[in-house]
Amino acid sequence: MDFTDVSLTALRVLxxxxxxxxxxxxxxxxxxxxSAVSRQIAAIERAAGAELLERRRDGARLTAAGxxxxxxxxxxxxxxxxxxxxLSGLPEPGGTVRLGWVPSAGTTLVPPALAALRRxxxxxxxxxxxxxxxxxxxxxxxxxxxxxxxxxxxxxRAPDTESPPLVLQTLxxxxxxxxxxxxxxxxxxxxxxxxxxxxxxxxxxxxxxxxLVLGVWPGLDERPEIAHTARDLLAKLHLVAAGCxxxxxxxxxxxxxxxxxxxxxxxxxxxxxxxxxxxxxxxxPAEPVRRLAAALRTAALxxxxxxGP
Numbered sequence: 001m002d003f004t005d006v007s008l009t010a011l012r013v014l015x016x017x018x019x020x021x022x023x024x025x026x027x028x029x030x031x032x033x034x035s036a037v038s039r040q041i042a043a044i045e046r047a048a049g050a051e052l053l054e055r056r057r058d059g060a061r062l063t064a065a066g067x068x069x070x071x072x073x074x075x076x077x078x079x080x081x082x083x084x085x086x087l088s089g090l091p092e093p094g095g096t097v098r099l100g101w102v103p104s105a106g107t108t109l110v111p112p113a114l115a116a117l118r119r120x121x122x123x124x125x126x127x128x129x130x131x132x133x134x135x136x137x138x139x140x141x142x143x144x145x146x147x148x149x150x151x152x153x154x155x156x157r158a159p160d161t162e163s164p165p166l167v168l169q170t171l172x173x174x175x176x177x178x179x180x181x182x183x184x185x186x187x188x189x190x191x192x193x194x195x196x197x198x199x200x201x202x203x204x205x206x207x208x209x210x211x212l213v214l215g216v217w218p219g220l221d222e223r224p225e226i227a228h229t230a231r232d233l234l235a236k237l238h239l240v241a242a243g244c245x246x247x248x249x250x251x252x253x254x255x256x257x258x259x260x261x262x263x264x265x266x267x268x269x270x271x272x273x274x275x276x277x278x279x280x281x282x283x284x285p286a287e288p289v290r291r292l293a294a295a296l297r298t299a300a301l302x303x304x305x306x307x308g309p
Contacts, residue, residue, distance in 0.1 A: 003047045008080060011073040013040040014052060018070055019169055019297070021059040044069070071301045074294060078120065094123030095288035098145040100136040101128060103233045105149040105276055108252045109171070113299035117292060124288045133159055140166065140279060146289050149296070152275040153218075159279065169278045171300035174251045176272035177263050178217065179236070181243045187262045194268035201227040201245035203236045215247040218272055237261055250274055276300070 016026035017037065027034045045052050052066035062070055101110050106128075114126055131139070136148040137159040149171070150159055158165060178197075180187045186196060197217050204215035204226045215236065216224045227245045230236050234256075236247045241260035254263035266272070278296055285293065 003049075006044055006047050007040075008077070010040045010044040010047075011069075011077055013037055014044055014066070014070065015073060015077065017041065017053060017060055018062050018066070021061075021169070023060060067301050071298065074298050074301075078294065094121075094125070095286060096125045096127060097147065097288045097292045099126055099128040099147050099149070099292065100131050100139055100145040101149040102133060102136070102151045102276075103130055103231070104151065104250050104253065104274075106130050107233055107256055108250075109149065109276070109296065109299050112302065113292070113295040116298065117295040120295070121288070121291045124291050126292060137166070137279070140281060143281075146280065146285070147293060147296075148279045150277045150279050152277055154270075154273065156275060159277070164282050166279045167282050169297075170275050171278050171297060172252070172276045173273055174276075175265055176218075176248055176274055177251050177254070177265050179240045179247050179249045179253065179257060180262050180264060181240055181246075182260045182262050183243065184246075186246075187264070189264075191265045191267045194266050197246075197266075198222055199225075201225050203228045203230060203239045203245040203247040205229065205231050205236075217246075217248055217266065219269060234258075 013026065013030065013032070016030050017023060020026040020029055023034055023037050023041075026032075027037045030037070041053060048065060048069060050065040051063050052069055053060045054063050054066075099110070110128065114128075117124055117126065129145070133150045133152075136145065136150060139145045140148050141160070141162060150168075152159070152170075158168070160166070178186075178192055180192070186192050186200075194217070197220060199222075202213075202216045202224050204213050204224070213224065213226070216226070228236075228239050230239065233249070233253065237249070237253070237257055239245065240247055241258050249257075249263060251263065251265070257263050278293060280289070280293075
């Protein structure tokens with residue numbers, strides 16, 4: 001089977017599994033049986049000549065080949081939906097979407113997503129604001145925002161225990177890294193050994209709801225020396241460039257780090273990863289909310305980050 005013969009149904013099923021995280025949830029969202037979903041995925045994988053989904057005990061996630069297909073499929077499906085609206089005489093959907101985002105998303109993901117949305121859906125107006133994960137979770141529950149980009153650290157629990165549970169999708173999963181002054185001894189190699197972090201000076205934020213001091217490497221076996229406290233990520237990075245200390249960042253921040261900063265992985269100790277979650281209330285989202293969510297998913301795929309389950 002030639003991949004150019006892949007059906008729109010198969011593309012929609014692949015998108016549903018990627019968004020929902022499991023074959024069962026995808027089947028429920030589409031109104032299909034699970035066996036029908038499995039058949040569509042098998043067909044599109046045969047056409048691609050590669051596995052598009054990694055089957056895991058905790059769900060399914062896109063492979064590298066799957067991310068390529070999904071990036072293009074999103075464009076195709078959006079265009080088909082647009083054609084259907086035009087043929088039916090419906091105007092381009094518009095409206096206002098209220099978005100909340102954690103600082104790391106505002107630096108790397110939100111700007112390209114909003115730029116793409118302005119091109120594809122100029123009638124959708126987005127109002128956004130920055131906040132921490134607990135505050136944005138409360139804002140979602142209160143109905144003051146429609147979508148939220150939240151951060152999550154191991155063991156990756158839900159952001160709250162309220163009912164009904166929020167609908168969550170992992171957009172990116174990245175290793176936690178360290179931002180180090182370029183002239184610092186730790187910046188000489190391609191990684192930093194966790195044992196070399198003892199006795200360092202840190203640029204930190206405020207403790208989160210779990211008591212974790214953001215900006216300090218988790219699990220240090222000493223009381224950290226916090227030289228500076230700042231909430232703004234770019235302010236932290238400029239303090240690093242000035243030689244004022246070290247701070248933790250997502251690997252994605254390497255692309256926006258100022259001169260004089262190296263962003264390096266840490267070797268040794270438990271693996272530290274961070275997930276970026278797209279969250280909303282379980283009610284069916286309005287069309288403008290769906291359009292913004294699609295733009296955020298595409299922007300996440302375009303960064304080359306590893307989507308989580």
